[in-house]
Amino acid sequence: MLGRDQEPGSYYVGVDVGTGSVRAALVDQRGILLAFADQPINQWEPQFNHHEQSSEDIWAACCVVTKQVVQGIDVNQIRGLGFDATCSLVVLDKQFRPLPVNHEGDARRNIIMWLDHRAVSQVRRINETKHSVLQCVGGVMSVEMQAPKLLWLKENLREMCWDKAGHFFDLPDFLSWKATGVTARSLCSLVCKWTYSAEKGWDDSFWKMIGLEDFVADNYNKIGNQVLPPGASLGNGLTPEAAKDLGLPAGIAVAASLIDAHAGGLGVIGADVRGYGLACEGQPMTSRLAVICGTSSCHMGISKDPIFVPGVWGPYFSAMVPGFWLNEGGQSVTGKLIDHMVQGHAAFPELQAKATARCQSVYAYLNSHLDLIKKAQPVGFLTVDLHVWPDFHGNRSPLADLTLKGMVTGLKLSQDLDDLAILYLATVQAIAFGTRLIIEAMEAGGHSISTLFLCGGLSKNPLFVQMHADITGMPVVLSQEVESVLVGAAILGACASGDFASVQEAMARMSKVGKVVFPRLEDKRYYNKKYQVFLKLVEHQKEYAAIMKGD
Ligand SMILES: Nc1ncnc2c1ncn2[C@@H]1O[C@H](COP(=O)(O)OP(=O)(O)O)[C@@H](O)[C@H]1O
Ligand SMILES: O=C(CO)[C@H](O)[C@H](O)COP(=O)(O)O
CATH class of the missing domain: 3.30.420.40 (ATPase, nucleotide binding domain)
Structure with a gap:
């Protein structure tokens, strides 16, 4: 039966x-x-x-x-x-x-x-x-x-x-x-x-x-x-x-509900990863970081014992996966920042017209445009002299400083579509560097993370996903269901119905791997250099603030 x-x-x-x-x-x-x-x-x-x-x-x-x-x-x-x-x-x-x-x-x-x-x-x-x-x-x-x-x-x-x-x-x-x-x-x-x-x-x-x-x-x-x-x-x-x-x-x-990022976490973090060649295979779920990327990005890491990470929310007991502590890092604006940069650029009307003519989203159009202009080099190398600090709405983690602002260095007089595409790329990279900074803080606090599980609207963007893999040096797992946050919400309904004995059981049954994106390790040196610049940007911003505060 x-x-x-x-x-x-x-x-x-x-x-x-x-x-x-x-x-x-x-x-x-x-x-x-x-x-x-x-x-x-x-x-x-x-x-x-x-x-x-x-x-x-x-x-x-x-x-x-x-x-x-x-x-x-x-x-x-x-x-x-x-x-x-x-x-x-x-x-x-x-x-x-x-x-x-x-x-x-x-x-x-x-x-x-x-x-x-x-x-x-x-x-x-x-x-x-x-x-x-x-x-x-x-x-x-x-x-x-x-x-x-x-x-x-x-x-x-x-x-x-x-x-x-x-x-x-x-x-x-x-x-x-x-x-x-x-x-x-x-x-x-x-x-x-x-x-x-x-x-x-x-x-x-x-x-x-x-x-x-x-x-x-x-x-x-x-x-x-x-x-x-x-x-x-x-x-x-x-x-x-x-x-x-x-x-x-x-x-x-x-069911008693969840915050959206936490539902995304439930929707992705419990998947069976056997057969994908991932370091997290056979390891506890604590080696996985769920990153829910929509208007904002939220970085959900779990642990058996409480871990205190300065500037990262938590530890929260049983707030996402029952019986585990949760630390939640985050970036307040990510999707919203990309939209802001793209829509505010002088070449946006031209981009919109061209994307509409091809029945593409502006992001799909920008990604293919970057592929055209990169020539023989890896696409990420187009930003060798353009760097962005992404905290246009303050820093949620790990600096926990709402006074921080966005920065762009390397601007030119050009306002054409190439310029917009490269600024978009630099913004996507800056968000990925922000994730790297959060992961480093979580690891310094005691987490040991080997694999990222991405979901949310931004995970539909292949450039965003590849940049997260390349810049963090970690493989990114995407779920079979793109709308993984909804799978998380449905897991709640399934638990409330009594059809599953526990949230863990429902997670294991209902979240599934769709695709794995591995980092391009050959580009590591380049991203390490860009990361050094990234860290300098915030250091300099703080220096500017101190100068302006002084007498
Ligand atoms: N198909 C897509 N390609 C690229 N980016 C996308 C796509 N769909 C959504 N986005 C990005 O995802 C963001 C919205 O994500 P979403 O998860 O819908 O947000 P929220 O849950 O906050 O409403 C947008 O700001 C946009 O930048
Ligand atoms: O604070 C959060 C989770 O703790 C989320 O950032 C906030 O709920 C917004 O989420 P989204 O970017 O999916 O709209």
Whole structure:
């Protein structure tokens, strides 16, 4: 007799809310995507460094894409639903209605997005406390985490928002609440972004010290006092109202969610690598680094024991793979930086026209253009005199310095397509050098990493993947399913349904290797030299800042 896990026709729905779009997939027990849909979501930037979204818009987009992926199938075969999302802050009042997070009082915009840097003064004061919870975020709290944003709301929107607020959710937890009516939070969100400890719970002294004692007095009702591991089944499953919205049967299992990077990690890190000639074959999963590259890049490394790496978030217990500690390095803008460099260049209209004429994406066009102009040399050598420092939105890891800025050295008067293509290449390389810097910091802290597992929108770009291999000197594994973050979300749904005994079992069954890209070791000397320049750039930037600060 076939066991349940071998029966064909048990499906899971994964929903992934990224920065720029919402995606859904129908996934089977082998981790194969049977249907995919996506839908862009609105973003507002009412002033520089303020980034906002709407939870109602996002939920509506989740409903559209979910209905699309289940069209034409027997919905009774769907056994579980899992959500992941960016770690943005959703604010609702006591009746669960959206509250404005802006001076304009626009309640539709009730989300402070993860990349919002409005709370600079608040995070500086939080870091000055030197409270012990900061040890678990790499020693320095990021302005992108929730505590500084909450403090900003209290200090800046007291009457309009703070006094009326009944619920502050991380976006992944908002989605699982919307689906089930259960306000329990995922351990993943609370541990990674809210200073909750898997072992000790909330630390009252932290919230009191930073001026948010309100949460302690309220027994953490507004930010979560019931915490569940990712993949745990929530309440009675999908409510009739949410079932109607999503086009799914009421009562199906809904999982406690994950942050999007963590879902990507689950989607790729557990794959069976036998037969690919990889150093991580036969080694513990701790030798693998999942890199989730979308608007930002997140570098997820796990360990059996806690590892403290200055400037790298964590160690977080059981926040991604149960039973393992997680360290999370990151670059705040990567896809967004490439888009910014390309779209801001004078030759962009010409690029767009030429790519459209060939029915290609601008990136595919740029990659083939680089192949044309490189002549006999390796493509990466086109940037011998053009170097980029990629922290246009500050440095998340390992320098943990939000004041750092982007740098480009080697500019000429030319503004043609060749110039744009080479600037694009130098930007892609700079992002890969940033990954190398993060890996070196993680290894200095005690990690031992041999293989990268890439996913997210940028992993669709072969140049981005090859540069990561060449510059880190490590092979890059790409999954069979390009949309691996959605496989991660579906793994959550599969666990909640009870079809797998553990997250590890579901990971091993549902994530699969698609392709391995090896580094071109013959180019190593060149990249080592460019890396030396890369490190000089930040050293010089700090010197410039010191000169300008002096008398
Ligand atoms: N086919 C592609 N080729 C090259 N780059 C791509 C492709 N698709 C997406 N990207 C890049 O990936 C980024 C978005 O990745 P995605 O994972 O969709 O982001 P998010 O999850 O943050 O919404 C874009 O900024 C773009 O630079
Ligand atoms: O902070 C993060 C994870 O901890 C992510 O960077 C953030 O959620 C945005 O992700 P994406 O680049 O996929 O939109």
